[in-house]
Amino acid sequence: MRRALLALVLAASAVPVFAADATLGLPPLPSPPAAQVALGRELFFDRRLSANGTLSCAMCHVPEQAFTVNETRTSVGMNGVSLRRNAPTLLNVATVERLFHDGRAASLEEQALQPLVHPDEMANTSAAAVVARVNALPDYRVPLRQAFGSARATPQRLAGALAAYQRTLLAAGSPFDRWHYGGEAQAMDALAQRGYAVFRERGCADCHTVGARHALFSDGGFHNTGTRARSESLGEQPVDVVLAPGVTTQVTPETLRIIGVADAPDRGRHEVTGRASDLRAFRTPSLRNIALTAPYMHDGSLATLDEVLDHYVRGGWPADPAQDPRIRPIVLDAGQRRALMAFLGALTSPSALPPSRMDTGR
Template structure:
């Protein structure tokens, strides 16, 4: 249902793409980032409204969940609390909450890239039964219209339009467009001619990142900016969850503490979670099995655990994973090969990543 809805939403928002958006303020653009797309920048009133919506638990069906509960500001707008996101009534979802830093620059949204419009993206979680659980667009908008504070905020941000489906998406997108991360020591060293902004070890790590590690073939940097993504999808060999086919479910009892539970033993009558095959779920192209979007790396030291399933807790584990050539499977990307990094090179690479 959500896939069909997504097609409608994209068409709906494309029609409004040039309406009501302010030009980005170049003076506010952090060093190392490209210009902010004008259609997503929004006005100050839009941004304030979007921020209010982002942190508001009443947007969920049971009044318990907000966007910010999976995308926590102090945790790089990701979540360190659990490997997999927590949804309606405490349910473990299928995937890890990605960081929202620089999300305005993403071509594809979600780990499987099922959305391409930031203003349309929000409706996926809002309407997913196991996420924020709203049963329909109309009742959700009616709740906002009945709120005196929201009525005034929407009228200020969208004069003459007020509370509408497009306004909700555009407001949250405008707020998310402010979640920029750049002007790091790396940016000052590479784009600001401050060579000593990075230590000798971090420079060594950058060299490993570009040359021996080959990380930059997917986590790209350009001449005057660095988003650290090729805006594409790759099967890097992260386990493709044979455990989900076993008739059991994995229940996360605490961060990093997981127990496998047999459904029949607990008396639950529901089926186990379906296997997660990544981008294939969207394209139905067999070549896309277990392929996921290349994440950006800004603030990566704060956005653990890593990978689409949150299976790796530290940057050091991520480096070890790629050093051994990922996890073999039928669709492994040909770029993923054993690296043969030395201990010194691994330490340097970790230091570089933490400097972003």
């Protein structure tokens, strides 16, 4: 799957690995202080910030994988627990106003410490415990002083530094951006240009917005696309398991619950607002670098972009009465589908490959 996605990206772009302008197509964004960025980078890759010293932020947001995780539907947390939701990419997270799939954090600073104290993620008992651990590490004294004028960590300083680093993870300047905003007529090929027309004609741009001067490819809103109801329904059906080549057996949901762990309930944005209209609604993800961020949807239940298109061609999951009424069946012939896939590949920033940093292993 990973190889196929990379082939799609390379076919869409003939530019060098690193683009001259990774911000082309994004709105103007302030540059965070360099010393805070440097400190935030160290914190992001440091496993010592987790309760048992085994997990870092970068292990759920892997730089080599566009700051998400490709191998599993959802990330693996403390002591091997499967987390409830897919790890969203951090590329261009500076443009996101409400963080997490359910929008429960209003800023990167508010978001930054939550994984550190979540019992299934980095599992610290409190932000104060993280601060005490950082203050006991002598190698953080100079970076803290350079970033904040004091060698002492506080929750606000740790959150500010992590947020500063994440604001530098910009990856635009894609073939689409160079064609649409940069005036380079040959930057995006004819097939992808046709795919952009299909994208607009079929209503995809209603939620994955494209502006006159920049494109976030997200309306920032929360919508029920039928994904959660689909996953719950399929979870109650038997599955075929391959035992050997040509030999399969059917496993019932009851058996699966004995040998595995069922997905935790997830009401989406409703868990934050309590509004009935937000039931099973999740934040619209940006489509930027989408070819690099499989698997898809909030629960990672769709493994490929082809599966995502199949979901929307079918009209989502119409059996869910709370599904957004804008999700309706889409008619696509084979040529239109190829063109749409080429367009999605053309949204990949050269700056997304390769990663800017590897895990230090601490």
